[in-house]
Amino acid sequence: MTAPWGPGRLPPRPNTLVGREDTLLIASRLLSDRRIRLLTLRGPGGIGKTRLALDLAYRLGPDFEGGAVWVSLAEVRAPSEVVPAIAQALRVPSQACADLLAHLESRSLLLVLDNFEHLTPAASEVAALAAGAPQLRLLVTSRAALHVRGEHELPLGPLPVPGPLESGPVGPAAQLFVDCARKVDIFS
Ligand SMILES: Nc1ncnc2c1ncn2[C@@H]1O[C@H](COP(=O)(O)OP(=O)(O)OP(=O)(O)O)[C@@H](O)[C@H]1O
Ligand SMILES: [Mg+2]
Numbered sequence: 500m501t502a503p504w505g506p507g508r509l510p511p512r513p514n515t516l517v518g519r520e521d522t523l524l525i526a527s528r529l530l531s532d533r534r535i536r537l538l539t540l541r542g543p544g545g546i547g548k549t550r551l552a553l554d555l556a557y558r559l560g561p562d563f564e565g566g567a568v569w570v571s572l573a574e575v576r577a578p579s580e581v582v583p584a585i586a587q588a589l590r591v592p593s594q595a596c597a598d599l600l601a602h603l604e605s606r607s608l609l610l611v612l613d614n615f616e617h618l619t620p621a622a623s624e625v626a627a628l629a630a631g632a633p634q635l636r637l638l639v640t641s642r643a644a645l646h647v648r649g650e651h652e653l654p655l656g657p658l659p660v661p662g663p664l665e666s667g668p669v670g671p672a673a674q675l676f677v678d679c680a681r682k683v684d685i686f687s
Contacts, residue, residue: 509556509569514678516554518658518671519547526555526653530609530636531562535651536629537637539615541644542655548640549613551655555638556611563636565608573614578621585610585628596624600631607634616642623647 516523529535540548553569560567570588575581583594589610591602603610612625619641626647629637639645644652658672669677 509560509567510553510571512553512557513550514682516550517675517678519551519554522551522653522655523554523558526551526638527559529651529653530555530559530638536633536635537626537639537645537647537650539639539641539644539650539652540655541641541652544642546655546657548642548655552611552613552638552640556609559609563607563609563634565606567609567611569611569613571613572618575618578618581612581618581621582624585612596627600628603628603632603635605634606632608632609636609638612637612639614641615639615645619643619645626650 526538526540529538540552542548556567556569568588570585572581572584575584582596582599586592586594586599589599589602591599593599610628615622615625622645625637625639625645626649628635629649644650658675659670660672
């Protein structure tokens, strides 16, 4: 049985990304900076971290020889399961951190760790991967920073709303609201 996603594959995008052009640009620049190996998209629940990371993975994946690999951690319960979850996504048979590092150290890859906030005790292992694999870029989405050496944080705030006196096209927040409302099937 093939995994739902793995090397070269990403989850489907659930909708069109609304707004976030500036953040996409900044995150893309940070992830193409050779000095930055670990970027955390940090913000409160529901703000759009996962959604933004998905578009970043689609956008930047082709820049990496090994593409972008998505590791969903929302259902992972224990910090000790983080490395095995990464190994599984990469199809590395061993679940030991040293073996994972040996696999990653010469690979060019964008690895997305989605929904990390409840697993912060595993941050040191993530930092070790980042430190030991020069062509690896880690994009982490989390409600809390990892607070490890080498981490760069990109805080994500709410989508902008137009001020009361502004006229013209609706802002991204209203646009997303309209997109979601259109999707609701009132007869279901
Ligand atoms: N800019 C956006 N464009 C389109 N849809 C968005 C945008 N931001 C958020 N959404 C939608 O809003 C919902 C919540 O976003 P998302 O899951 O990315 O939040 P999150 O910050 O990752 O939350 P959590 O911390 O709970 O994981 C999702 O259905 C997502 O598709
Ligand atoms: Mg999320």
